[in-house]
Amino acid sequence: MxxxxxxxxxxxxxxxxxxxxxxxxxxxxxxxxxxxxxxxxxxxxxxxxxxxxxxxxxxxxxxxxxxxxxxxxxxxxxxxxxxxxxxxxxxxxxxxxxxxxxxxxxxxxxxxxxxxxxxxxxxxxxxxxxxxxxxxxxxxxxxxxxxxxxxxxxxxxxxxxxxxxxxxxxxxxxEDSLHSPKITHFTVGRILDFGIKDPNNMGAAMAPAAFDTIMRHFSDTKRSFEYYDMIITGDLGYVGRKLLEELFKKEGIKFSTELFDCGILMFDPKTQNTGAGASGCAASACVFGGYLYKLLRERTFERILIVPTGALMSASTVQLGESIPVIAHALAIEMM
Amino acid sequence: MxxxxxxxxxxxxxxxxxxxxxxxxxxxxxxxxxxxxxxxxxxxxxxxxxxxxxxxxxxxxxxxxxxxxxxxxxxxxxxxxxxxxxxxxxxxxxxxxxxxxxxxxxxxxxxxxxxxxxxxxxxxxxxxxxxxxxxxxxxxxxxxxxxxxxxxxxxxxxxxxxxxxxxxxxxxxxEDSLHSPKITHFTVGRILDFGIKDPNNMGAAMAPAAFDTIMRHFSDTKRSFEYYDMIITGDLGYVGRKLLEELFKKEGIKFSTELFDCGILMFDPKTQNTGAGASGCAASACVFGGYLYKLLRERTFERILIVPTGALMSASTVQLGESIPVIAHALAIEMM
Structure with a gap:
């Protein structure tokens, strides 16, 4: 429903x-x-x-x-x-x-x-x-x-x-098994565009989309940061992650749940020379599927909100000088 | 279901x-x-x-x-x-x-x-x-x-x-109104690839996908050509339309319903210099939305199976010498 x-x-x-x-x-x-x-x-x-x-x-x-x-x-x-x-x-x-x-x-x-x-x-x-x-x-x-x-x-x-x-x-x-993580909510994002044009700074472009979708998820479900053990974005990386935190602070929204990001968890910044972090469809998919899914099954975490973000640019529209449309969708994944 | x-x-x-x-x-x-x-x-x-x-x-x-x-x-x-x-x-x-x-x-x-x-x-x-x-x-x-x-x-x-x-x-x-065309069935296609590599001959690439999806639709629904007033593909054009007819003949499948194609209906081949016919997402969408939708509302036709086909090529994969994957999805749209 x-x-x-x-x-x-x-x-x-x-x-x-x-x-x-x-x-x-x-x-x-x-x-x-x-x-x-x-x-x-x-x-x-x-x-x-x-x-x-x-x-x-x-x-x-x-x-x-x-x-x-x-x-x-x-x-x-x-x-x-x-x-x-x-x-x-x-x-x-x-x-x-x-x-x-x-x-x-x-x-x-x-x-x-x-x-x-x-x-x-x-x-x-x-x-x-x-x-x-x-x-x-x-x-x-x-x-x-x-x-x-x-x-x-x-x-x-x-x-x-x-x-x-x-x-x-x-x-x-x-699946009724208590060991299977359940998808309980799906929040569909909307296309936003904040005028960012730099395809080498996708974190900045996408952070407001993550903010928008998380706020809509809270508003729709009457949940808040406190409900979740972990709220994790897809691939904002270090730059976008910082901007997202600032967006919450600016709106006076306090958070107890730590904000994580799959793009930050994937590589070791000290040894792997991966700039502002990981990105790509496989960033959130592999961090969730490889790592977080196991933590859920072991009940280390029981309630995760994962919010993968997308920078919807193409090489042609970048060449045309167009700004980058963005979107974020959210999934609540919970052990019941 | x-x-x-x-x-x-x-x-x-x-x-x-x-x-x-x-x-x-x-x-x-x-x-x-x-x-x-x-x-x-x-x-x-x-x-x-x-x-x-x-x-x-x-x-x-x-x-x-x-x-x-x-x-x-x-x-x-x-x-x-x-x-x-x-x-x-x-x-x-x-x-x-x-x-x-x-x-x-x-x-x-x-x-x-x-x-x-x-x-x-x-x-x-x-x-x-x-x-x-x-x-x-x-x-x-x-x-x-x-x-x-x-x-x-x-x-x-x-x-x-x-x-x-x-x-x-x-x-x-x-909508319960008798005047609204109803979507009664949706047949999801599968990705096929018949080795066609010419991006200027999409009709040939796509015809077998249309054939496959129509046959699956018939098998799933126990319907046949006779059930429909019109079966219309998306944008096979003149080349693909002919190939599709041959595929049916080869399998010994007789059809009473005329096979139409949105790509053939869109332009006048004599005066508009449009080669093998129209293509593009808007070919089936505009021919259906502009024309067929009105014929359904007026009950000129009451049962249409529309089968838009897609040639899933990209410029990069064409340059790599890859063949073109194809797909076709079908919608049964009926006046109830």
Whole structure:
């Protein structure tokens, strides 16, 4: 059912039954290293291009997930997937030999929440039993597309973020087990634009979108910071994270819950030279799927609000001098 | 509820309550001219780029639709929209001043069916009351992005299709009125790839996807050609339409219903020099919204199966020599 302007509440034990994460070499050397299901050291993943490599990672995440849960692929009703590449190339490469009905989504780095939120709509509404929500990103394919050829060796400004190479797939279905994290709320963001034009400062562009969606989630659900054990944004990074904190302070909103960010948790800033932190669809998807999902199952945390943000720029609109539209979607994931 | 492998049946009078179509000059000179709600002669639509112009058309379609139905924008629960541009630029430009929760979809020219199908899921599932499904395309922004700079004046091969400049928005909600066309079934396609690599022959790439989705729709619903007054594909054009007919003949499937194609209906091949026909998200969306929707309301036709197809190529994957993944989604739209 719908709550307020933007939030859907799910009451039928819509669960993240299982998930599978695969990451690249650099992510596999970071602080969350031990939590990922698979690390692939070759940035081409045995393929002949970065775009195909990204598709391969996503295909691995989906097929390994299906194998692990022991489900016949014919029983997977639907895949909801998206990525950063023009026309969702990696999602289409990943899905073209899967023979499973497919819905393509675009929400830039907010895609993790978008795909899980829509999967929950299908499951809670009784339309589907087993839905896979998936997403991917790849440092090389993203840099090539959005910024400069890697071969140029351009200097990266300190506000720039490091796109995560990785993919994650989640099986969403009704499950009564007390061990399965439940998706209880999905708050759909709106498109905002605060005039930021620098594709090397996405954190600044996205912070107000995270603020807007968190405030709407609170307003719709009558919850507040106190309700959650953790509120974690997708990939604001160090710059965006600081701005978000300032936005709350400016509005006089006190918070007891620490504000975390997946983009900050992914890499070690001292040794990994990753600028303002991680970004990319796989930032929130792999940090959640690899790390936070396990903390929920162990009940280290019981109530998480995850708010992946998306900077919806394209190389062409940056060249046209257009500002960057942004969005953030939120998922409340709870142990019941 | 779900039928078979890929089809969702809606039983709660999910209706296309109203729609608004806006097209460019060339479309306004075509055979369907009198059916569109608005023709904008300026290819820039008063904007400084084609990308912004496409966003403007989409914004007009959505805002005029909301005005015409007399609904307060605050009562629109959700916009589901997508387009052909990298990172859905025109959808984001259109939505950034609307203040309505937004979900971005990518299905290339199949987006019309994808957006209406997902909107129906939200409405039939009781999650939302008023949902807008929308899409757009623009000849100039598409040529620039997918093929060659228009300024080069490249010769177009005879198999090439002409991207429709236009946008359409549809209000999806429960409505008991006998005058409202109802969305009764949504068949979700799967990603296929038949090895076609020519971005100037999308009809050939997409025809097998249309075949696959129509056959799955028949198998899931136990319906056949006889059930429908009209089965109409999105933008196969003359080349793809012929291939689709051959695919049916090859399988020994006889059809009484004439197979139509929105890409063939949009332009006059004798006077408009549009190659193998129209394409683009707006091809099926504007032909349906402008023309077929009225024929349904007048009960000239009572049962239509519309099957928009998408060629999911990107300029980068074409340059990499990759083949074109394709998809088709189907909507059964009926007068009850």
């Amino acid at each position: 719908k709550l307020g302007r933007s939030t859907y509440r799910f009451e039928s034990n819509v669960a993240i039954s299982d998930c599978f994460t695969v990451v690249g070499k650099k992510e596999g050397q970071g602080p969350l290293s031990i939590y990922f299901d698979m690390v692939i050291e070759d940035e081409y993943a045995g393929q002949k291009s970065w775009e195909l490599a990204e598709g391969k990672l996503l295909n691995i995440a989906i097929t390994k997930l299906v194998q692990r849960v022991g489900e016949n692929p014919d029983n997977i009703d639907l895949i909801l997937s998206g990525d950063l590449l023009n026309q969702l190339s990696s999602s289409h490469f990943a899905a073209r030999d899967l023979d499973i009905p497919f819905v393509g989504l675009y929400g830039a780095c907010s895609t993790f929440a978008l795909s899980i939120g829509l999967a929950s709509i299908f499951v809670d509404g009784g339309f589907a039993k087993n839905v896979i929500a998936a997403t991917s990103s790849h440092f090389c394919s993203a840099e090539k597309q959005f910024r400069y050829p890697l071969e140029l060796g351009c200097q990266r400004p300190p506000t720039s973020q490091w796109t995560v190479t990785g993919a994650a797939a989640f099986l969403i279905r009704q | 779900k039928l078979g492998r890929s089809t969702y049946r809606f039983e709660s009078n999910v209706a296309i309550s109203d729609c608004f179509t806006v097209v460019g000059k060339k479309e306004g000179q075509g055979p369907l001219s009198i059916y569109f709600d608005m023709v904008i002669e300026d290819e820039y639509a008063g904007q400084k780029s084609w990308e912004l112009a496409e966003g403007k058309l989409l914004n007009i379609a959505i805002t005029k639709l909301v005005q015409r139905v007399g609904e307060n924008p605050d009562n629109i629960d959700l916009i589901l929209s997508g387009d052909l541009l990298n990172q859905l630029s025109s959808s984001h430009f259109a939505a950034r001043d609307l203040d309505i929760p937004f979900v971005g979809l990518y299905g290339a020219c199949s987006t019309f069916a994808l957006s209406i199908g997902l909107a129906s899921i939200f409405v039939d599932g009781g999650f939302a009351k008023n949902v807008i499904a929308a899409t757009s395309s623009h000849f100039c922004s598409a040529e620039k992005q997918f093929r060659y700079p228009l300024e080069l004046g490249c010769q177009r091969p005879p198999t090439s299709q002409w991207t429709v400049t236009g946008a359409a928005a549809f209000l999806i909600r429960q």
